[in-house]
Amino acid sequence: MEQILHYFFNLEVLREVAPYVLAGLWTSLKISIWVIPLGLLAGLAVALAGFLVRNRLVRALLVVYIDLFRAFPPLVLLIFLYTGLPYLGVELSPMGCVAVGFMLNNSSYFGEIFRAGLESVSRGQHEAARSTGLSRLQSLIHIEIPQAVRNVFPDLVSNMIEVVKLTTIASVVSVPDMLYAARTAQSMLYNPTPIVLAAAIYLALLWPLVVLLNRLEARQRGASADAV
Incomplete structure (x- = not known):
């Protein structure tokens, strides 16, 4: 037990590395604040x-785009953007690589979620909107998209949680996020306590979101049962 406390819950190490890890937390939060809206907007555009x-060609290209970036490992995509694009004369900053890589990856997943939401809205809603004089764009903005988002909201929240967890790979392109800070501190102090601290912070941040997701899914199941 004493060894476990020394190596994984060392209070002296915690006090020393906490400011550094918390600075990394702020970077991780900034990454999430950037990449989630980018993924949502790009995914909605794809949907x-x-x-x-x-047009069949356009639809085929969209299918290729979605399938490609859903199959492409995001870690490999980040490394390619960071180390491969300079050979083509394109150099992105580490944060730029993260923004572009996550947008490409997340847009494919969010796009499929939004597509399912739009298809869940009955055709009658569109026809009723058009009968009141709304244009196709107005019908989408005011009638169809809001209903689609409501229908797939738990799926959107679930994917957002996955995106936050995925931000931990940003450290591979030298973005000083929380995991990067924790790993650096671990290598300097030869103690895994910083990793335990980072894991505890991620757990504290994401657990409430998981609880919220469970409630949303339960509410949606209840609404579906009432409708039947």
Whole structure:
């Protein structure tokens, strides 16, 4: 027990590394604040393109885009953007690589979620909106998209949680996020306590979101049962 406390819950090490790890936490939060809205907007654009465009070539390209970035490992994508693009004369900052890489990856997942939401809205809603004089764009903005988001909101929250967890790979392109800070502190002090601290912070941040997700899913199941 004494060894466990010394190596994993060392209070002296905690006091020493806490400011450094918390600074990394702020970077991790900034990454999430950037990449989640980017993924949502890009995903909505992909879903709307697939929902509205009838051109077979465009639809085929959208399918390739979604399948490609859902299959492409995000870690490999980040490394490629950071180390591969300079050979083509394109150099992105570490944060730029994270923003672009996560947008490409997340847009494919969010796009599929939004597509399912749009398809869940009955055709009658669109026809009723058009009968009141709303244009196609107005119908989407005021009628269809809000209902689609409500129908798939638990799925959106679930994917956002996954995105926050995925931000831990940003350290591979030298972004000083919380995991990067914890690993650096561990290597300097030869003690895994900083990693335990980072894990505890992630758990404290994400557990309430998981509880919220469970309630949303339960509420949605209850609403579906009442509708039946």
